[in-house]
Amino acid sequence: MKGASVVPITVAGLKSACSQCNLQELCLPFGLDDSEINRLDELVATRRKVKRQQHLYRAGEAFEAIYAIRTGSFKTDVILEDGREQVTGFQMTGEILGLDGISSEHHSCNAVALEDSEVCIIPFAKLEELSREVEALQHQFHKVMSREIVRDHGVMMLLGSMRAEERLAAFLLNMSQRFTARGFSPAEFHLRMTREEIGSYLGLKLETVSRAFSRFQEDGLVSVQQKHIRILDIPGLKKLMHHPQVT
Amino acid sequence: MKGASVVPITVAGLKSACSQCNLQELCLPFGLDDSEINRLDELVATRRKVKRQQHLYRAGEAFEAIYAIRTGSFKTDVILEDGREQVTGFQMTGEILGLDGISSEHHSCNAVALEDSEVCIIPFAKLEELSREVEALQHQFHKVMSREIVRDHGVMMLLGSMRAEERLAAFLLNMSQRFTARGFSPAEFHLRMTREEIGSYLGLKLETVSRAFSRFQEDGLVSVQQKHIRILDIPGLKKLMHHPQVT
DNA sequence: CGCGCCTTTGAAGGAGCTCAATTTAGGTGG
DNA sequence: CCACCTAAATTGAGCTCCTTCAAAGGCGCG
Numbered sequence: 371m372k373g374a375s376v377v378p379i380t381v382a383g384l385k386s387a388c389s390q391c392n393l394q395e396l397c398l399p400f401g402l403d404d405s406e407i408n409r410l411d412e413l414v415a416t417r418r419k420v421k422r423q424q425h426l427y428r429a430g431e432a433f434e435a436i437y438a439i440r441t442g443s444f445k446t447d448v449i450l451e452d453g454r455e456q457v458t459g460f461q462m463t464g465e466i467l468g469l470d471g472i473s474s475e476h477h478s479c480n481a482v483a484l485e486d487s488e489v490c491i492i493p494f495a496k497l498e499e500l501s502r503e504v505e506a507l508q509h510q511f512h513k514v515m516s517r518e519i520v521r522d523h524g525v526m527m528l529l530g531s532m533r534a535e536e537r538l539a540a541f542l543l544n545m546s547q548r549f550t551a552r553g554f555s556p557a558e559f560h561l562r563m564t565r566e567e568i569g570s571y572l573g574l575k576l577e578t579v580s581r582a583f584s585r586f587q588e589d590g591l592v593s594v595q596q597k598h599i600r601i602l603d604i605p606g607l608k609k610l611m612h613h614p615q616v617t
Numbered sequence: 618m619k620g621a622s623v624v625p626i627t628v629a630g631l632k633s634a635c636s637q638c639n640l641q642e643l644c645l646p647f648g649l650d651d652s653e654i655n656r657l658d659e660l661v662a663t664r665r666k667v668k669r670q671q672h673l674y675r676a677g678e679a680f681e682a683i684y685a686i687r688t689g690s691f692k693t694d695v696i697l698e699d700g701r702e703q704v705t706g707f708q709m710t711g712e713i714l715g716l717d718g719i720s721s722e723h724h725s726c727n728a729v730a731l732e733d734s735e736v737c738i739i740p741f742a743k744l745e746e747l748s749r750e751v752e753a754l755q756h757q758f759h760k761v762m763s764r765e766i767v768r769d770h771g772v773m774m775l776l777g778s779m780r781a782e783e784r785l786a787a788f789l790l791n792m793s794q795r796f797t798a799r800g801f802s803p804a805e806f807h808l809r810m811t812r813e814e815i816g817s818y819l820g821l822k823l824e825t826v827s828r829a830f831s832r833f834q835e836d837g838l839v840s841v842q843q844k845h846i847r848i849l850d851i852p853g854l855k856k857l858m859h860h861p862q863v864t
Numbered sequence: 865c866g867c868g869c870c871t872t873t874g875a876a877g878g879a880g881c882t883c884a885a886t887t888t889a890g891g892t893g894g
Numbered sequence: 895c896c897a898c899c900t901a902a903a904t905t906g907a908g909c910t911c912c913t914t915c916a917a918a919g920g921c922g923c924g
């Protein structure tokens with residue numbers, strides 16, 4: 371069992387190796403053949419650990435790399451001058467962080483770890499270089515960026531057209547679906563973010579989020595115990611989304 | 618003066634020629650040298666006219682090309698099953714439409730012309746091909762996608778954290794800035810969209826938009842006559858954005 | 865085990881929505 | 895050129911959903 375589950379924190383041990391990673395299906399390597407993934411290995415040279423509550427990057431910092439989440443999870447947010455925070459997304463393993471920085475060569479938002487996490491560092495100049503040679507990588511990268519745009523449109527729909535309970539239902543269903551894609555239970559999971567962060571993401575106050583959770587529980591849709599969520603009635607939640615309660 | 622300002626409407630006359638276009642600075646050619654732009658000309662072979670209220674593409678259609686707006690303007694929107702519409706953006710000349718389609722090979726939103734318009738058709742497979750050869754094009758394309766992501770985050774901020782009048786102020790300042798970038802007056806312009814469309818974009822009802830316009834007019838910030846807008850006090854609007862009225 | 869942070873719940877207030885009537889602009893045909 | 899017609903915009907009044915303010919309870923961590 372020597373060194374089985376304990377990864378040494380030495381710098382030398384931080385080789386990434388997409389070819390060895392079980393997140394291939396979700397991440398940048400998707401669609402590449404073995405030889406192409408090996409070329410990715412050269413590029414994704416190092417990892418970085420980020421402790422809970424610490425920043426992976428901050429708005430304003432120079433942009434040099436994008437990041438693939440290997441373990442843990444993050445939130446991204448934008449802070450207005452007057453201090454108001456808007457959470458723009460929650461990211462889990464296999465998802466890519468930092469795409470916002472390409473446009474201006476500086477990051478435009480903050481990325482904060484919601485738990486102790488680890489990311490693969492993908493130097494962007496090298497990624498562009500390699501994706502000029504590897505068509506499948508180029509295409510997959512474009513899909514990743516496009517997916518982010520589509521996701522953002524979904525959030526706009528949420529924020530612009532849905533009522534509080536619809537928003538929370540959509541949020542829960544989205545989390546469920548993403549946990550499922552990672553081999554976890556669709557019905558039972560642990561939220562890493564606070565009610566306030568959920569509220570910020572959904573354009574609601576934390577009290578409203580809390581009340582909506584309580585209402586869902588009363589209605590038998592979910593079982594909530596602090597951050598531990600158990601979805602009891604997925605169709606019920608879906609129905610709630612598409613049919614704004616005409617009480 | 619022979620044929621100077623009148624473009625013949627023949628199909629043969631629809632060659633695009635980025636190299637001849639005065640939108641280079643805003644569009645995909647930005648940052649390319651002359652020889653590189655000439656190569657773009659091969660790719661951007663045809664244009665397409667879209668009449669007011671007509672669709673450039675619809676959600677669900679197969680994705681094959683992205684579009685650069687040559688004249689006119691568009692809105693993009695998502696329609697929920699129950700009929701609710703969320704406008705996800707307004708696009709003007711030089712801006713790129715269709716990036717949402719890359720991720721799934723199908724468009725995920727609708728693009729509708731707000732006035733009689735014309736777009737350049739950029740076949741996506743060819744764009745990927747050329748951008749593997751032309752580094753500057755690759756980089757510019759990535760910037761365009763990233764800019765869209767950053768823009769979306771701004772809209773989330775708007776929808777999630779701002780009050781009605783802040784949203785409208787942000788909207789007007791954004792329009793002003795984009796008109797300015799196109800050589801038009803920062804202070805005086807014509808909105809091509811209805812109050813309802815503005816409202817959908819900002820997550821408000823048309824009546825609320827109308828009332829906010831009236832309030833701005835009372836306060837001497839703008840002069841509004843239906844779709845004709847004249848901004849009288851840009852600093853005033855900016856102040857309004859960052860300091861939510863603590864009445 | 866105690867302290868702080870997160871969460872829950874209640875009660876009152878307000879920003880924006882709904883419903884409804886009126887005005888205005890732009891397009892059409894006589 | 896004017897009258898007509900329809901779509902868009904404005905404005906008012908009452909209501910609702912979410913927020914604000916406040917207090918109490920629970921969980922986790924040092």
